[in-house]
Amino acid sequence: QVQLQESGPGLVKPSETLSLTCSVSGGSISTRSYYWGWIRQPPGKGLEWIGSIFYGGSTYYNPSLKSRVTISADTSKKQFCLKLSSVTAADTAVYYCARHDGVYRYTATFDHWGHGTLVTVSS
Amino acid sequence: QSVLTQPPSVSAAPGQTVTISCSGSSSNIGDNYVSWYQQLPGTAPKLLIYDNNNRPSGIPDRFSGSKSGTSATLGITGLQTGDEASYYCGTWDNILSAVIFGGGTKLTVL
Numbered sequence: 001q002v003q004l005q006e007s008g009p010g011l012v013k014p015s016e017t018l019s020l021t022c023s024v025s026g027g028s029i030s031t032r033s034y035y036w037g038w039i040r041q042p043p044g045k046g047l048e049w050i051g052s053i054f055y056g057g058s059t060y061y062n063p064s065l066k067s068r069v070t071i072s073a074d075t076s077k078k079q080f081c082l083k084l085s086s087v088t089a090a091d092t093a094v095y096y097c098a099r100h101d102g103v104y105r106y107t108a109t110f111d112h113w114g115h116g117t118l119v120t121v122s123s
Numbered sequence: 124q125s126v127l128t129q130p131p132s133v134s135a136a137p138g139q140t141v142t143i144s145c146s147g148s149s150s151n152i153g154d155n156y157v158s159w160y161q162q163l164p165g166t167a168p169k170l171l172i173y174d175n176n177n178r179p180s181g182i183p184d185r186f187s188g189s190k191s192g193t194s195a196t197l198g199i200t201g202l203q204t205g206d207e208a209s210y211y212c213g214t215w216d217n218i219l220s221a222v223i224f225g226g227g228t229k230l231t232v233l
Contacts (some may be wrong), residue, residue, distance in 0.1 A: 037222075039168075046125060047160075047168065047211055049222035062221045096167055108158045108213030108222045111179060113167040 002027040004097050004114035011120050012091075018084040018119055022097030023077075030055045030075045037100035037110060038071060038082045040093040048093075049108070052100045053080055087121045094118050126151060127212055127225035134231040139202050143228045145195045145212030151223060155215040157195040159188055162209045162227075171210075172197065199230075207232050 008020035022036070029036055037052035051061035053071045061069050065084070073080040084091060095117055098110035128146040135141040145157065157175050160168035170179055172188035175195065187198045195212055212225040 046227045047213070047224040049224070052222075060220075063219065064221070101173070102222075105156070106215035106222075107156050107173070108215060108224065109156070109170065109173040110158075110160075110168070111170045111173070113169070116167050 002099060002112045004099070004112060006095060006097050006114045006117040008117060008119070010118060011122065012087055013123050014088055014121055015086055018082070018087050018091060018095075018121070020082045020095055020097075020117065020119070021079050022081070022114060023079050024099075025078070028075075029073060029078050029080060033101075033103055035100040035102045036073065036080045037098050037102075039096045039098060039110065040091075041096070041116075042090075042093040050082065050084075050095075052102055054103065089121050092119065092121045125226040126216060126219070126223050127214065129210075129212060129225035129228045131226070132229045132231065134233055135202055136233050137202050137204060140198065140200045141202060141230065142199075143197045143210050143212075143230070145197070145225050147193050147195075147214065149193055150218040151193075151214050151216040152190065152195055153193040154217055157188065157190055158213045159186075159195075159197045160211045160213065161206075162211065164208070168211060202232050204232050206230060 035052040038050040053059045068085045070083040097114045099112040101109040159172035162168045175190040176188045209227045
């Protein structure tokens with residue numbers, strides 16, 4: 001059973017870069033069948049897709065965040081990472097990583113999720 | 124404001140049936156598959172339905188999904204108190220070129 005776990009700082013200062021890592025166990029991220037994605041949820045609000053990465057490095061991002069987002073993968077460590085630059089209070093959210101069924105067609109199917117990690121943007 | 128429109132809340136008694144709607148447009152629901160998620164308080168979303176009407180293994184057949192035109196519906200039969208949660212629909216939008224989610228519907232089992 002694939003399991004995902006987010007890790008990273010819980011507090012980031014405004015204008016700095018948010019960095020999170022997702023560690024995958026019980027399976028390989030070097031699979032041709034799935035992308036690996038990041039989704040966030042501001043407190044008390046809905047879900048927002050940030051972007052997804054294929055193990056070979058191909059990425060696609062939410063256009064609303066694209067200018068500030070970078071997602072990368074380290075297949076040897078079975079990890080993929082999120083960097084979000086120039087953060088503001090509006091970026092305060094629970095950040096989830098998830099396995100994304102989006103290789104053969106565009107979908108919103110995320111079948112395995114991490115528990116999520118709260119990142120607060122504050123000075 | 125979400126591109127996909129869901130009712131903010133629905134309620135029903137234990138044992139009854141409830142439906143949750145998700146309304147979109149030709150650039151999203153009308154042309155792509157819909158997924159549904161259940162989010163219990165304080166937990167990560169859980170995939171309930173994918174490709175409009177398919178259930179992952181382990182999801183009881185009390186949960187069902189359907190799609191017609193630019194709208195999708197999640198149905199839950201035999202409601203249980205443990206079904207109290209927020210439910211989200213999601214799909215791809217061809218114009219936005221992004222995965223999008225509805226605003227979520229909070230289900231109360233009275």
